[in-house]
Amino acid sequence: MIKVLIYEDNPQLREGLTMLIDGSDGFRVVAAYKNCNNAVDEVAAFNPDVILMDIDMPGINGIEGLKNIRTKNAEVKILMLTVFDDNKNVFESIKNGANGYILKKTAPARLLEYITEAASGGAPMSANIATQVLKMFSAMNNQKGEDYNLSEREKQVLQFLVNGYSYKMIAAEMIIAIDTVRSHIKKIYEKLHVNSKSEAVAKAFKDKIV
Structure with a gap:
């Protein structure tokens, strides 16, 4: 419910x-x-x-x-x-x-x-x-920002977040466990210095990370 x-x-x-x-x-x-x-x-x-x-x-x-x-x-x-x-x-x-x-x-x-x-x-x-x-966001003239040392796998997960995917959908697309998705997202939050999905998505857009 x-x-x-x-x-x-x-x-x-x-x-x-x-x-x-x-x-x-x-x-x-x-x-x-x-x-x-x-x-x-x-x-x-x-x-x-x-x-x-x-x-x-x-x-x-x-x-x-x-x-x-x-x-x-x-x-x-x-x-x-x-x-x-x-x-x-x-x-x-x-x-x-x-x-x-x-x-x-x-x-x-x-x-x-x-x-x-x-x-x-x-x-x-x-x-x-x-x-x-x-x-x-594409109209912004900012130069592409740093990648915050995200791995290719983490960038892939972040791109799915930007596209509005849920944890379950990301797991299905990447053929990995939901716990693995959670682990990737935790690392992404730490590297981007954010605390939520919406903040991560906003930062991804703003700094053109993905």
Whole structure:
């Protein structure tokens, strides 16, 4: 059972998301709020697996809410659910620890797939968002950064992380055990001086490691 916490100020959409998720096998909405002003306490109280976080909300916006949650909880999966697909919001979300970035017009069945993917360690993005992210980073004129002494195997694992693969998917693609994947990722985090998958992906893009 994947427990979902929703932050969305539009009452119709909030109710629609709640009905969709609660009405689907394997999912349960533990709470739904119109703002994230008390998000840190609410996340602690309900202990969700995945948070759907709108960006444009009154009071504390979604990106600030994301930052606040990450000061206390690095484990919960946070998907930014938004009408915005501009570079600034995408980059700020990734930089501050979002696990995925999807548009509100996403089809219901696909949304459930994204939630499942995030819960299992993936980093889902709507296709046009992913394309935009790649364009945004490729347009940067930074010289290729150092490779942080990553081995070819570690670079391969990092590339899979950038592509949004879960640990299980990486293990299947590379024909190795999940524990081996975890070992590679632990070393990658140490070499990049990061603490999460989203930070590793952001650094990989920023420094053009892969």
